Amino acid sequence: MATTEKMGTPVDPPQPPDDVDGRMWTNRLRTSFFGTYPPEKLLPDRQPAYVASWIYVFGVATIAGFIMLVVSGLVLSFEGPTWYHTSSTGHFVNSVHFWSVQLFMLSMVVHLWGKFWMAAWRGRRAMTWVTGALAFFSSIGTAFTGFLVQSNFESQWIAFEAKDGLNAVGVGPWFNVANAGQMLLLHVCLLPVVVGVIVVWHVLLVRKHGVVPPIPLEHDPADQPVATPQARS
Amino acid sequence: MPFVIASGSLNGPATYLSWGWVGISLTNLIVMLVTVLVFVLAVLLPFPHDGDDE
Numbered sequence: 001m002a003t004t005e006k007m008g009t010p011v012d013p014p015q016p017p018d019d020v021d022g023r024m025w026t027n028r029l030r031t032s033f034f035g036t037y038p039p040e041k042l043l044p045d046r047q048p049a050y051v052a053s054w055i056y057v058f059g060v061a062t063i064a065g066f067i068m069l070v071v072s073g074l075v076l077s078f079e080g081p082t083w084y085h086t087s088s089t090g091h092f093v094n095s096v097h098f099w100s101v102q103l104f105m106l107s108m109v110v111h112l113w114g115k116f117w118m119a120a121w122r123g124r125r126a127m128t129w130v131t132g133a134l135a136f137f138s139s140i141g142t143a144f145t146g147f148l149v150q151s152n153f154e155s156q157w158i159a160f161e162a163k164d165g166l167n168a169v170g171v172g173p174w175f176n177v178a179n180a181g182q183m184l185l186l187h188v189c190l191l192p193v194v195v196g197v198i199v200v201w202h203v204l205l206v207r208k209h210g211v212v213p214p215i216p217l218e219h220d221p222a223d224q225p226v227a228t229p230q231a232r233s
Numbered sequence: 234m235p236f237v238i239a240s241g242s243l244n245g246p247a248t249y250l251s252w253g254w255v256g257i258s259l260t261n262l263i264v265m266l267v268t269v270l271v272f273v274l275a276v277l278l279p280f281p282h283d284g285d286d287e
Contacts, residue, residue, distance in 0.1 A: 054280055055276075058275060106267070106271065109268055110271055110272045114275065
């Protein structure tokens with residue numbers, strides 16, 4: 001906005017009142033996000049003692065595996081199948097991508113099992129659990145399309161084993177595993193973004209609600225009712 | 234390495250195990266068993282602590 005001038009003297013533009021600022025979407029979004037996630041909550045220095053568990057190490061290993069998948073996947077995308085099927089460097093990056101998905105899925109399953117037995121949905125954490133489950137299911141689809149675009153005999157075998165089952169449930173016309181182009185685009189354009197968004201959402205929910213505390217002991221002596229005089233007599 | 238030997242050459246066709254109507258490749262079975270083993274270890278093994286945490 002240009003500054004208005006009167007008689008050659010620069011005049012500051014009119015400032016909107018505070019309530020107008022407060023109604024702006026940028027203000028509301030900023031206030032909402034940083035109110036929920038102050039920096040010390042996004043990157044905390046300390047955690048409760050019960051967070052010191054291998055189960056959370058596998059949660060972090062899942063994120064590490066995802067980052068390795070994205071990086072190695074980008075290299076594979078730029079270089080192409082001819083490169084990763086014929087050159088030794090291509091074989092190496094292809095293997096890194098393959099073993100990263102093993103690390104990713106194994107770590108996620110161990111983390112999921114651990115959180116299931118901890119009943120991690122307690123204390124208004126249902127959405128944290130749901131996003132974790134969504135990450136798991138969307139990862140299955142992402143891994144499946146990945147195995148379908150290896151461009152080798154195994155991917156052909158998987159596609160023609162899977163097509164009958166998918167046709168039987170009626171999704172074949174929209175999700176055609178024999179269509180390598182569709183599977184490739186889903187694998188490199190859509191599904192990694194879906195998994196990434198869900199993982200970020202999951203981590204933000206963990207930061208918002210905190211890690212679920214341990215299940216209290218069922219027979220905690222502090223919870224026992226105090227005997228009345230009549231009961232003692 | 235023992236797993237690789239047990240599952241045969243990785244460049245050849247997979248070895249399949251069958252019990253009646255149940256069929257599974259040996260490599261998939263090994264991956265599932267390793268996942269269960271890692272989970273059991275993750276639950277049972279003590280997590281290392283610094284002395285300051287005590």
